Amino acid sequence: MTVVEATKVEVSNDLINWIYVGDASGSLSGVDINGKVPAGSKYKYVRLTDLRTAPSGTWPEADIDAVAVLHPAFG
Numbered sequence: 001m002t003v004v005e006a007t008k009v010e011v012s013n014d015l016i017n018w019i020y021v022g023d024a025s026g027s028l029s030g031v032d033i034n035g036k037v038p039a040g041s042k043y044k045y046v047r048l049t050d051l052r053t054a055p056s057g058t059w060p061e062a063d064i065d066a067v068a069v070l071h072p073a074f075g
Helices: none
Strands: 007-012 019-024 045-050
Antiparallel strands (some): 007 045
């Protein structure tokens, strides 16, 4: 069984002030920011932090293959 480590997800516009939007865990996971940030807000940066909840295996850190934005609002 593969254990997938949980990852804290935050967004920011200035790399100083971060807004926590949820935790991603599981082999395919996502975080919906709807209702967690002001409506119409746009963010340039995403910070992912390994929560070290289940460190195991040869590489016991978060294994992140890609980050994608679904249904972005451009403008």
